[in-house]
Amino acid sequence: xxxxxxxxxxxxxxxxxxxxxxxxxxxxxxxxxxxxxxxxxxxxxxxxxxxxxxxxxxxxxxxxxxxxxxxxxxxxxxxxxxxxxxxxxx
Amino acid sequence: xxxxxxxxxxxxxxxxxxxxxxxxxxxxxxxxxxxxxxxxxxxxxxxxxxxxxxxxxxxxxxxxxxxxxxxxxxxxxxxxxxxxxxxxxxxxxxxxxxxxxxxxxxxxxxxxxxxxxxxxxxxxxxxxxxxxxxxxxxxxxxxxxxxxxxxxxxxxxxxxxxxxxxxxxxxxxxxxxxxxxxxxxxxxxxxxxxxxxxxxxxxxxxxxxxxxxxxxxxxxxxxxxxxxxxxxxxxxxxxxxxxxxxxxxxxxxxxxxxxxxxxxxxxxxxxxxxxxxxxxxxxxxxxxxxxxxxxxxxxxxxxxxxxxxxxxxxxxxxxxxxxxxxxxxxxxxxxxxxxxxxxxxxxxxxxxxxxxxxxxxxxxxxxxxxxxxxxxxxxxxxxxxxxxxxxxxxxxxxxxxxxxxxxxxxxxxxxxxxxxxxxxxxxxxxxxxxxxxxxxxxxxx
Numbered sequence: 010x011x012x013x014x015x016x017x018x019x020x021x022x023x024x025x026x027x028x029x030x031x032x033x034x035x036x037x038x039x040x041x042x043x044x045x046x047x048x049x050x051x052x053x054x055x056x057x058x059x060x061x062x063x064x065x066x067x068x069x070x071x072x073x074x075x076x077x078x079x080x081x082x083x084x085x086x087x088x089x090x091x092x093x094x095x096x097x098x099x
Numbered sequence: 100x101x102x103x104x105x106x107x108x109x110x111x112x113x114x115x116x117x118x119x120x121x122x123x124x125x126x127x128x129x130x131x132x133x134x135x136x137x138x139x140x141x142x143x144x145x146x147x148x149x150x151x152x153x154x155x156x157x158x159x160x161x162x163x164x165x166x167x168x169x170x171x172x173x174x175x176x177x178x179x180x181x182x183x184x185x186x187x188x189x190x191x192x193x194x195x196x197x198x199x200x201x202x203x204x205x206x207x208x209x210x211x212x213x214x215x216x217x218x219x220x221x222x223x224x225x226x227x228x229x230x231x232x233x234x235x236x237x238x239x240x241x242x243x244x245x246x247x248x249x250x251x252x253x254x255x256x257x258x259x260x261x262x263x264x265x266x267x268x269x270x271x272x273x274x275x276x277x278x279x280x281x282x283x284x285x286x287x288x289x290x291x292x293x294x295x296x297x298x299x300x301x302x303x304x305x306x307x308x309x310x311x312x313x314x315x316x317x318x319x320x321x322x323x324x325x326x327x328x329x330x331x332x333x334x335x336x337x338x339x340x341x342x343x344x345x346x347x348x349x350x351x352x353x354x355x356x357x358x359x360x361x362x363x364x365x366x367x368x369x370x371x372x373x374x375x376x377x378x379x380x381x382x383x384x385x386x387x388x389x390x391x392x393x394x395x396x397x398x399x400x401x402x403x404x405x406x407x408x409x410x411x412x413x414x415x416x417x418x419x420x421x422x423x424x425x426x427x428x429x430x431x432x433x434x435x436x437x438x439x440x441x442x443x444x445x446x447x448x449x450x451x452x453x454x455x456x457x458x459x460x461x462x463x464x465x466x467x468x469x470x471x472x473x474x475x476x477x478x479x480x481x482x483x484x485x486x487x488x489x490x491x492x493x494x495x496x497x498x499x500x501x502x503x504x505x506x507x508x509x510x511x512x513x514x515x516x517x518x519x520x521x522x523x524x525x526x527x528x529x530x531x532x533x534x535x536x537x538x539x540x541x542x543x544x
Binding site: 031035049055058062068069078082083085090092 | 151153155157167169171185187189269277278279280281286288339341345346347348349350351353355357359361397399400401402403405407412414416418419420421426428430436444452454457479480483485491505509511533537539541
């Protein structure tokens, strides 16, 4: 006989953990956003940030290729950018 | 022979610039006039197209191999308007797990087209070796300042495979504040995909019909095959909304946070995937086509930070994704860029991924049990961990162009989410690992 799921472990527990992770991340984002007025640099202090390699997506081609591989092989996509359609692989 | 004028070397950038401009119907007069003259360099500089090209090979041991080529062109106009055009071509070939469980005997499966069959040896994971596809994709993106501190962007996407068409549009609005140290952005995207798989779309949980050949009269078998199909094509739509927040922390550090909400509706099955229907001893009696819900609601939170040390730059990101299929995942991605000289660097890369199984994931079905509403044995929606370990080397050439090489190892370890393996199934590997090598060359000019 097939045991479909261990409901206690597989469904409820992750949901509970899921909520904790969600709220923790949201709180961190809100906390950082509210304290951001005091963060940052003056325009003449952007020497390092202005470098190409300090861009958040410093190699768009690598990102595009990686997104395509992981979209095809895993059940998650997007997050950094849109994870929409465009491929019949999943 | 000696009198024959030597051909000038082909200037790839010049050729591509003219091609890209011709596509837009905006060949600058200077470029036309300056072609093959000494002024061409200046004209090209004025037209300011930057190109980036890449060739990637992806190869799984005993399974799928793919080659993907990208050519990306970007032009910055006056007033900071940016046009980006991207062409992607990829070729896929090899074998892919068809969802059926390994068995202590040889198994025979019908090819998706119904014409012919393939066999899987004892104790081996069944792989459908008919995969062969070529995809061509085109993207165009226009970005421009809309007002002080506001930047808008809009783009289109089209990709075509032999059996798949995808059309997409997107738009994004970004607002800078706090001396451009903070940015809020909101983006929307919509995709409309049409799937026309070889052999048509099978009915949910229909038994895999016997193969038919072309040499003898197979009208009965053909009729059986057709009876297992409901239609030739189906479609799906994907609507995404994303909110982003970017913050400069200090001279060395920048952070980004995104929240994404994605709604997918329509045909979400994989028409090539089946489940083994086993008896109480774990021996497959039949193979039935999978059935997934016709909608999926995905959400994700993403955080990324980059920090510039004295020389090195570290890039770390984390993504948490969850959906209404009760599947969730954690992804950690990290890169460390280490300069070797003024012209070159190496960049080690580590990625860890972990996902739980979709609620309806089942490695096999049991004959005596009632058929569930939804079921799929596709390991890609089962419980899994995956690791990527890679290294990139980049260098600036004497002409100022950039060349880089990337080599990565990717491993997927599907795991048991608590499904009891019956009889013979406890003797076989139901969760076989997948190993892949990724190799890439990138050239910017």
